[in-house]
Amino acid sequence: MTMQITTPAPQAPAVPGRGRFRPLGQNEVRITGGFWGERQAVNGRNTLAHIEARLESEGWLPNFDLAAGDGLPERRRGREFSDSEVYKYLEALAWEIGRTDDPALEERFRAVVARVGRAQEADGYLNTHFGRPGQKPRWSDLEWGHELYCAGHLIQAAVARERTRPGSDDGLLAIARSAADLVCDEFGPGGHVKICGHAEIEVALAELFRLTGERRYIDQARVFVERHGRGTLRDIEWGRKYFQDDIAVRDADVLRGHAVRANYLAAGATDVAVETHDAALLKALRRQWDRTAARRTYITGGQGSHHQDEAFGEDWELPPDRAYSETCAGIGSIMFTWRLLLASGDSRHADLIERTLYNVVATSPAPDGRAFYYANTLHQRVPGTPADAHATSPRASSSLRAPWFEVSCCPPNVARTLASLDAYVATKDDDGVQLLQYAPSIVRTTLSDGRTVAFDVATDYPADGRVTITITEGAGAPWTLSARVPDWADGAVLRVVTADSTQQRQVPSGLVEVRHGFRPGDLVELELPMKPRVSSPDDRIDAIRGCVAIERGPEVLALESVDLEPTASGDIARIAVAPGAVPFERDGRVWIAVVPLGPFDDGWPYTGSRADAPGAASVDVPLVRYHDWAQRGPSTMRVWIPASSDSAPRADAGLPLGDGWT
């Protein structure tokens, strides 16, 4: 086996060989601060060490030492998929090292890789849960065993490492290729006609192909994708849709079953479609994304409304109080959506990514990066109990963030996402650069004519809606700088200030393009309207009929009980938005007028009493950013607030421009 690296690839998690947009990696975009910069700093400073400490204390990393020695299966600890958390941690470390070049992290990375490598068997097999005397045989439990899933995360870690530190001598890529080759041997022609119950190997093999140019990897990824829907896995209580083994990927209309699995598979299938020029498959995936976004996605971008099977519900089944909205499903959605964005150039994909980043990914970790939400409810009916800082939560749906879980997929998934987040900020095509997410950042890349262009982005987004892009390199022929105007940004204004002129115009949502022979010092400024707005749901979403949500920019807001005392009853079950109320900003927060509901009687609850306290005075209450909730002790919370029985309130139709723009 020879190492065959094709071209220097962007330091990015997904690097398609073709598509409408090409990603800019960490080597081309760097977030320098702000909302995401702070979270990346906490991730690097606290979360990574927190994860490694837990992997150690829970035994999930020591399992590899036991495998290398003679300690399995007796002394093994953790669930069947615990190896994958080590690999996701390695992937997070790889991105963070790429981002920061931290020598201490480099040392930790190499130490973990060495322990992992010693557990690999001679034929490439690497899993601490299967195959030894006293363990189940290899590949004997594809439904639940997560063997290929674990291999996939190993491969993704190796790809991340090779992209950020090409040719490193740590050995991880060789470990991963050896494992990948075994997978191809075992599941390729003449091998097991099965898939993994948890998709992941598909996206990993596709990326390994992109990294190495080795065709058998994408061929095998395609085999796995095409094998879904043939019922090669056993039926289970929740049906084969749980593993997406109910309908062929190219025949499905919508994501279904386990929400993480569904998104990971869709991401891998998109990679396969792109790399194998399969337009029909790509079309099927776009169709699935459209319907999933329109009918199976929470306002937060979260996905999955079943606790039981961590799964999508049917269309319109989006209960806020039983929202599962697993953090990993949000991350999976970003993976899938990002790949469609690169393939299609459709900025709606970037809209959903932004929504999911601010309202799922940013919601999971505590401010100190040492506790996490696994599930992300949109309605907390009873105050939770604080988690023990040293315990491991048996509950995925904890009502307060927990430091670790018995199933702890989410913390390292958040870590690898935040550490690689720079790569989701901007893309390029033959004609220029697209700025998709707004953060203080620097962008520097080469255009197709070989010219280097660069710009700085200055913004307090999302606290403030102004985004100032200053060209720093790139004199010469015109090129196109595109900037995304989010779908919610009615009335956005674009200003272009060059040496020659200043132009200003209102711009619709989508990608607004500025084509110009930019020179250093030229400015492109975008003013996004950040006035809080009232959002009403499609009437088919039964669970929130008659309710409204308040949003501001990309952030969903919520009513949290700790904000209600002593200004209101404190019982969020008895509050409605006041008739005609319009949200407003004061003291850096968004407020809304509410009225009490009631009085209620406590008898049989279907006797028709409609309870709007007649003539009750309204009171203004502040809202919390959804991602900031549950940081002030146990509380109740709701995103969707009943509208009083008067017609639903609306924000003013005409949104005024910000200061200085009129």
Add this chain to the structure above:
Amino acid sequence: MTMQITTPAPQAPAVPGRGRFRPLGQNEVRITGGFWGERQAVNGRNTLAHIEARLESEGWLPNFDLAAGDGLPERRRGREFSDSEVYKYLEALAWEIGRTDDPALEERFRAVVARVGRAQEADGYLNTHFGRPGQKPRWSDLEWGHELYCAGHLIQAAVARERTRPGSDDGLLAIARSAADLVCDEFGPGGHVKICGHAEIEVALAELFRLTGERRYIDQARVFVERHGRGTLRDIEWGRKYFQDDIAVRDADVLRGHAVRANYLAAGATDVAVETHDAALLKALRRQWDRTAARRTYITGGQGSHHQDEAFGEDWELPPDRAYSETCAGIGSIMFTWRLLLASGDSRHADLIERTLYNVVATSPAPDGRAFYYANTLHQRVPGTPADAHATSPRASSSLRAPWFEVSCCPPNVARTLASLDAYVATKDDDGVQLLQYAPSIVRTTLSDGRTVAFDVATDYPADGRVTITITEGAGAPWTLSARVPDWADGAVLRVVTADSTQQRQVPSGLVEVRHGFRPGDLVELELPMKPRVSSPDDRIDAIRGCVAIERGPEVLALESVDLEPTASGDIARIAVAPGAVPFERDGRVWIAVVPLGPFDDGWPYTGSRADAPGAASVDVPLVRYHDWAQRGPSTMRVWIPASSDSAPRADAGLPLGDGWT
């Protein structure tokens, strides 16, 4: 051990030693036809044989043969609680034999008892899943093992048998007492300080005490009840409330956790409170019932809104589409509620029992009694797939009735409930008889003065609201005949026709009492208003805000897609009740005017479009009795129907009397 039968007890499942009302058993009340008589006949004719065939073919009955021989654990089949289904089947047989005196059933009963008895060990232990070499030790998995639960169902079967065939020589009572004695030895003073993860032993031991007068049984029942809430079981993902081991029974305010377990425990705790004169405990249970009925019960009487843990949700968490509403939870609710009714005489308890019987218990079995609902959703969003008549469903929440389940608690639970249903029709106290449920029936019992009174009940209820009670025995001093006017029956009219006079008056809901020196031929007639009515939910039940349900008498109605073609779009997601619509009856069905919702766009669903097709013509659609849904092939269905954005419709306030009553 000597057999000690106290007094000839009513042939009824629960026979408290004291309380406001005393049950009348099968020997005193007999349903002779009508809605429930037909279902009892199907149960006796089809369901019992269906169950025994499945118990045989699934191996759950042969497990006892294996235990008696040498075939365990290798050849054992079924889940850890499969023994209990055999016992529930025996209980159902016992009631059915008591009802019908069928010699073929008697033969089957004795044959099954003999097989069960041979599996019992010398010390009384009887469980095919524990205690042998290669099995877990006895009592080693109280959280999940269901050992005491199985013992409880064995005891309940024996109690049913002894009540219906006192002194029978089949041996079941001795088997059960031996098992019960072992439980008392092992879990009494100095024994294991644990409870069973699934309550049931409590209610069983209480009833065995009532049957035998043996105090240790009620003492042990009390120990188990009091031991709940001390955390003697391990914490699990869903918390100890799953087993009601989170809060002491006397301290709790509401039922919580697994809905069957919660109700079974509450039933047993009520028995303990009654038999040990524990007024504080009884008060706590009544408080729990009140809040559970007001805040955690579906309009069908169904309970349990979580699929994941088959559990109650928080207050007001009652999603119709994710209603679990397990059939067994409905039966458990009837068990608990019936005991409170006997203790308190509060007719609201009989109201809930009626609601649960018509809309949960009657919904589960197919018309032929050979397929069942385990879970009872109130909103089916996509058509289901017909179950294979010979298969065993891995899914509790199947969208169509299934012949059997891997966890098949519900079919035998329905069977024992229907076979013992006569015992829920009427009660007595020192002053007379209370008629609580309306069915064609004969009632004959003795009053405290030793006099025999009897009456016949003639009715087509619930098809028709007239109930005619004809006195057949009971001349002499006045006594009180009470009849329940359901909570929904605004405008009920009572007519009393005696030799001397005819009196007629409108009567409020509750127990209406007629005290008279009745003579044979005297009539008491009740006319219950059966005009369909529109019911609106308490505004705190978020999931059905803005919706209405249509009810008629005790029956909840539903909109089923098979009724919509070709009169409407067929898509129940796009229909609302027309403004001001009033349900009406035509051709034996209830109809309501609906309007289409829409048009909708299929983009991001939180952009505020409110969709009432302006000026759309309404169309009348028929409703189906909820218990009759899904009998015409795969369909979609909803109980709660959006009200159009005009104000919610209401039935006319003044309900006219039926024909002949004005």
